[in-house]
Amino acid sequence: MGRAPCCDKANVKKGPWSPEEDAKLKAYIEQHGTGGNWIALPQKIGLKRCGKSCRLRWLNYLRPNIKHGGFSEEEDNIICSLYISIGSRWSIIAAQLPGRTDNDIKNYWNTRLKKKLLGKQRKEHQARKANSLKQEMKKCIANSSNLMLTATGNTTQNPNYFTHDHETPLPTMPSIYTINQDLALNDQSSIRKLLIKLGGRFSSNDHHHHHQQQQQQQQSHGLDRNSSYNNLHHQNPLDNFPSSTTSTAANTQQFYDNNNNNNNNNSFSQFLMNTTDQYNLEMAAASVQMSLQGINSNFQMGYDMNPVPEGSCLEGLEGSSYNCSTSGPISAESTSWDGMGPLAYAQTVSEFDRCAQPDHMLQADYAFEELHSRYIGLH
DNA sequence: AACGCATCCAACCGCATCTTG
DNA sequence: GCAAGATGCGGTTGGATGCGT
Numbered sequence: 001m002g003r004a005p006c007c008d009k010a011n012v013k014k015g016p017w018s019p020e021e022d023a024k025l026k027a028y029i030e031q032h033g034t035g036g037n038w039i040a041l042p043q044k045i046g047l048k049r050c051g052k053s054c055r056l057r058w059l060n061y062l063r064p065n066i067k068h069g070g071f072s073e074e075e076d077n078i079i080c081s082l083y084i085s086i087g088s089r090w091s092i093i094a095a096q097l098p099g100r101t102d103n104d105i106k107n108y109w110n111t112r113l114k115k116k117l118l119g120k121q122r123k124e125h126q127a128r129k130a131n132s133l134k135q136e137m138k139k140c141i142a143n144s145s146n147l148m149l150t151a152t153g154n155t156t157q158n159p160n161y162f163t164h165d166h167e168t169p170l171p172t173m174p175s176i177y178t179i180n181q182d183l184a185l186n187d188q189s190s191i192r193k194l195l196i197k198l199g200g201r202f203s204s205n206d207h208h209h210h211h212q213q214q215q216q217q218q219q220s221h222g223l224d225r226n227s228s229y230n231n232l233h234h235q236n237p238l239d240n241f242p243s244s245t246t247s248t249a250a251n252t253q254q255f256y257d258n259n260n261n262n263n264n265n266n267s268f269s270q271f272l273m274n275t276t277d278q279y280n281l282e283m284a285a286a287s288v289q290m291s292l293q294g295i296n297s298n299f300q301m302g303y304d305m306n307p308v309p310e311g312s313c314l315e316g317l318e319g320s321s322y323n324c325s326t327s328g329p330i331s332a333e334s335t336s337w338d339g340m341g342p343l344a345y346a347q348t349v350s351e352f353d354r355c356a357q358p359d360h361m362l363q364a365d366y367a368f369e370e371l372h373s374r375y376i377g378l379h
Numbered sequence: 380a381a382c383g384c385a386t387c388c389a390a391c392c393g394c395a396t397c398t399t400g
Numbered sequence: 401g402c403a404a405g406a407t408g409c410g411g412t413t414g415g416a417t418g419c420g421t
Contacts, residue, residue: 039405057390
């Protein structure tokens with residue numbers, strides 16, 4: 001049996017609001033408040049609208065101090081950072097931007113910010129592609145001079161070459177895989193993949209499901225040494241926090257009670273400390289990644305949104321700002337971890353995913369785990 | 380001017396969660 | 401503890417507008 005509708009669908013007006021309707025709703029709410037019942041409100045003031053529609057209109061448009069359009073660079077950065085860190089939890093993101101509504105931010109992200117981000121990513125990707133194409137061409141030409149192919153040479157043995165009508169082997173274009181990657185960025189999952197690469201942690205249901213599955217696997221088989229990047233995120237106790245629930249002191253405590261009551265070593269304050277640190281670190285990671293995208297990123301720790309709890313392992317770094325730039329691949333030799341904290345961590349995350357060379361991968365992997373255990377200490 | 384396409388954004392919809400009796 | 405209704409959230413839609421041809 002389906003749910004009863006919240007209003008008489010046949011008798012309510014839909015579509016854009018008229019100035020008269022706006023005036024009625026605004027005047028009533030300013031004088032009487034909502035009365036705690038949106039469903040009954042439209043009948044009280046003689047509006048042929050659904051209660052949900054009234055609520056939306058008030059929250060997104062009529063409410064005082066609402067800002068529309070004209071997002072600043074700073075707001076862009078906050079939205080990007082938070083999206084990378086917590087995903088599409090627009091109401092939480094909106095809570096960090098006074099005067100902005102979740103709907104506005106969602107629209108802004110979907111229509112502009114996402115494109116801006118992907119546009120920069122695509123440009124860099126194309127630049128890298130062009131560069132690697134040049135190198136590949138050079139390599140092919142160099143190789144071709146050393147190759148003696150017969151006129152009937154079997155081209156399938158080396159996909160990098162084909163035989164022309166004449167006998168001279170010519171280099172082919174590089175694999176279309178890279179081109180397909182660009183095209184694939186148009187769909188949501190690819191965007192998510194990209195942003196996960198950029199250091200993000202996502203909270204949609206399928207992701208939770210995936211997390212739960214992996215957590216179960218890890219519990220039964222031990223940690224997978226080859227996916228330490230994922231392991232870090234699995235350690236965050238808030239990963240199982242209901243995605244569509246705004247976290248409040250009460251339900252965070254409730255969540256802690258439900259999930260940690262068997263673990264006497266992990267007090268609620270320690271739990272908060274770990275998760276806040278985790279959040280700060282992820283924000284720093286996002287900051288570095290945005291810097292890689294060419295977006296000015298100035299992540300500051302210890303203010304308002306992301307305070308460092310008393311006794312935290314990040315104490316002393318409060319107020320630090322990470323206006324990040326990266327230089328060269330991280331290696332065990334070239335990087336001094338002490339004192340770098342989140343920045344080093346973030347660079348490691350970045351390098352871990354960017355390194356294509358197996359030896360770099362190993363170095364990043366090693367450094368990553370080292371840092372992880374030192375700063376997070378959740379192993 | 381007319382048309383088609385792209386973009387924007389207000390509003391809707393369905394679902395999950397919360398509240399209340 | 402349960403059911404029903406209310407609320408909040410995020411994804412999606414469709415009309416308005418802008419822009420290029």
